[in-house]
Amino acid sequence: MKYYKKIVGERLYLSPINADEVNTYLKWMNEDKTLAVEFGQYPLMVSSKSDLNWLYEPPQNMRRFAIVLLDNDMLIGSISLHNIDHLNRNAYIGIFIGGEEQRSKGYGAEAIRLVLNYGFKTMNLHSINLTVHADNFAGISCYKKVGFLEVGRLPEVLFIDGKYVDKIYMSILEHEFSSDSNNTK
Numbered sequence: 770m771k772y773y774k775k776i777v778g779e780r781l782y783l784s785p786i787n788a789d790e791v792n793t794y795l796k797w798m799n800e801d802k803t804l805a806v807e808f809g810q811y812p813l814m815v816s817s818k819s820d821l822n823w824l825y826e827p828p829q830n831m832r833r834f835a836i837v838l839l840d841n842d843m844l845i846g847s848i849s850l851h852n853i854d855h856l857n858r859n860a861y862i863g864i865f866i867g868g869e870e871q872r873s874k875g876y877g878a879e880a881i882r883l884v885l886n887y888g889f890k891t892m893n894l895h896s897i898n899l900t901v902h903a904d905n906f907a908g909i910s911c912y913k914k915v916g917f918l919e920v921g922r923l924p925e926v927l928f929i930d931g932k933y934v935d936k937i938y939m940s941i942l943e944h945e946f947s948s949d950s951n952n953t954k
């Protein structure tokens with residue numbers, strides 16, 4: 770079995786990462802420029818499995834999942850809860866959907882809702898946060914759809930494609946999250 774249905778949604782499930790898919794991740798990091806730029810990998814050389822250690826060997830304060838379609842068990846991306854802080858009961862979300870053709874279909878929002886539910890109901894977190902480039906309109910739209918609010922902004926802190934870009938901080942508190950919100954496409 771390549772993937773395990775650890776957390777199951779309507780159209781996708783979250784599984785432990787399968788390291789055999791290294792070529793898919795390498796292709797995404799090198800040929801999917803939107804993904805590489807928005808996920809912060811574009812300035813790096815990602816050419817071997819060891820360059821993807823962050824993916825396969827998550828630290829103890831991280832839970833990383835593969836995002837897999839229920840219909841055909843196809844890998845479409847990855848999502849993590851990282852910097853999990855049990856004292857203050859918070860964590861950050863990181864996500865990517867690989868391949869333009871899989872984006873803007875609601876998969877990102879569905880995966881995030883599953884991870885928010887896991888974070889609040891299983892990990893007993895109180896707040897979940899993320900950072901996003903201010904010009905990542907798809908990301909911002911997706912995060913607002915599931916209930917994240919913009920809570921801060923660092924101006925011109927990122928240098929991307931010759932321009933300075935703001936970094937936005939977004940957050941959702943446990944009482945603001947409703948796992949029944951039915952916003953998938």
Ligand SMILES: CC(C)(COP(=O)(O)OP(=O)(O)OC[C@H]1O[C@@H](n2cnc3c(N)ncnc32)[C@H](O)[C@@H]1OP(=O)(O)O)[C@@H](O)C(=O)NCCC(=O)NCCS
Nearest residue numbers: 804807865866872873874875876877878906907908910911
């Ligand atoms: C960000 C990301 C995870 C969102 O996943 P997704 O499956 O595309 O998200 P969804 O389809 O649930 O939501 C995206 C929304 O943005 C909208 N959108 C897409 N492009 C847009 C644009 N240029 N401007 C405004 N909205 C846009 C979509 O229409 C959709 O909204 P809708 O459902 O109301 O129609 C995905 O786009 C991705 O992996 N991008 C590349 C890597 C990345 O940005 N990672 C996150 C770093 S913080």
